[in-house]
Amino acid sequence: MAEYLRLAEMTVEDVIKYLKVNKTIILPYGLSEQHGYHLPLNTDILNAEILGAKLAGKLGCIVAPTLNYCFSGGMLPGTINVKPNTFSQMVCDIIESLSVQGFENIIIVPGHGGSESLIHLKESLRIAKWLNPLWRKTSIFLIQLWNYSPTWLAAFKSQDYHAGEIETSLIMHWRPEVVRKKIVMDQKAVAEQLRGDPDSYQKRTRYSSNNEEIIMTVQDPKVKIGVMGFPERANAKLGAKVEKEILDNASVELKKAVAEASRNRKAGKENVIRDEEKLKILAL
Numbered sequence: 001m002a003e004y005l006r007l008a009e010m011t012v013e014d015v016i017k018y019l020k021v022n023k024t025i026i027l028p029y030g031l032s033e034q035h036g037y038h039l040p041l042n043t044d045i046l047n048a049e050i051l052g053a054k055l056a057g058k059l060g061c062i063v064a065p066t067l068n069y070c071f072s073g074g075m076l077p078g079t080i081n082v083k084p085n086t087f088s089q090m091v092c093d094i095i096e097s098l099s100v101q102g103f104e105n106i107i108i109v110p111g112h113g114g115s116e117s118l119i120h121l122k123e124s125l126r127i128a129k130w131l132n133p134l135w136r137k138t139s140i141f142l143i144q145l146w147n148y149s150p151t152w153l154a155a156f157k158s159q160d161y162h163a164g165e166i167e168t169s170l171i172m173h174w175r176p177e178v179v180r181k182k183i184v185m186d187q188k189a190v191a192e193q194l195r196g197d198p199d200s201y202q203k204r205t206r207y208s209s210n211n212e213e214i215i216m217t218v219q220d221p222k223v224k225i226g227v228m229g230f231p232e233r234a235n236a237k238l239g240a241k242v243e244k245e246i247l248d249n250a251s252v253e254l255k256k257a258v259a260e261a262s263r264n265r266k267a268g269k270e271n272v273i274r275d276e277e278k279l280k281i282l283a284l
Contacts, residue, residue: 005056007064015101022061023104024258027094028052029067029087030111034076035163036227037184039171041078042068043163048111050174051145051246055109058251059258064098067091070117073202075219076226084120091121092128099138104265105258107141113162115199118144139261141254148249149242155229159195164229166242173239183232186225194228201226 007025010018028048035043049066056063070087072079082090095106110118122142129135146152146166155166172179185191193200203220206213264270 005053005062007062010062018062019102023102023262024059024061024107025098025103025105026052026056026059026061026063026107026109027067027091027098028063028109028111029070029091031068031070031072031082032078032080033072033112034074034079034226035167036225036231038180038182038227038231039163039168040178043167043171044112046111046171046174047145047167048109051111051243052109054243054247055107055250055254058247059107059254061107064094066111067094070112070114071120072112072114073116073217073219074226076224084116085124087117088121088124092124095125095128095138095140096132096134099134104137105139105141105261107143107254107258109143109145111145113144113146118142137265139258139265141257143250143254145246145250148253149245151238151242151245158230160229160233161195161198162226162228164227164231165233165238166229168231168234169236169239170242171239172234172236173243176236183227184225185227186223190222190224191227194223194226195230198228201228 007015028051030042030045030048032041033044035041040046045066045068052063052066067090069080069082069090071084072081074081091108098106108121125140125142129138129140146156152166155164160166168179186194201220201223202217204215204217206215
């Protein structure tokens with residue numbers, strides 16, 4: 001177990017000592033984004049920051065400062081959008097800096113589930129590893145926390161997504177004082193639309209019927225609140241359950257993955273991706 005969990009609280013000497021015994025670090029990211037009227041704008045930052053630090057405790061590694069900017073696509077007041085290519089380049093720069101210092105296992109923990117950021121980041125990291133010899137021996141794990149929680153995955157199937165039952169429950173568990181008691185939803189038809197298709201907050205148009213014309217995207221003007229789920233069902237006990245599932249399951253899988261990567265790196269062994277896996281490796 002590291003004496004300090006947070007890189008920002010360590011000294012140069014602390015990091016030098018740490019790297020002699022452990023080369024793993026967690027990099028969390030989130031953003032300021034619309035989460036209805038009942039959750040704060042920094043919900044995704046809290047998701048990443050809190051779970052990143054707790055996961056570091058379970059893994060016995062350290063956590064880097066949370067990157068507080070990425071791409072949402074939402075356009076309601078308080079949402080700060082950073083283009084996916086800008087965000088991905090920032091992450092690549094951070095990982096390059098960590099690699100230079102000697103970190104070999106970097107676990108990226110998203111607090112935001114936006115597909116645009118995840119898809120762009122995953123491919124940017126793959127290309128960066130392709131072109132940069134410095135990264136050849138760096139293992140980068142871009143995880144998605146919800147995949148480690150059966151309860152969270154089940155909620156997705158029941159059409160609970162952004163600012164809904166699970167996210168609200170997590171913030172009630174961690175920071176109950178910032179959760180507003182009054183829950184406001186979009187008009188019934190709009191709320192149902194968002195639960196049926198979370199991406200339907202986007203209005204996509206083009207001037208021609210040609211599929212090769214790049215589409216224009218704006219936020220659907222009917223979306224005034226942006227909640228995609230059932231926040232009225234939330235409770236702190238559920239948030240604690242989801243947190244436990246994530247930490248228990250993710251820590252087991254990541255310990256195994258880091259150990260395997262470290263062992264194979266030392267032995268000069270690589271797992272070759274089979275032809276049928278080449279397309280799947282880009283899928284989220």
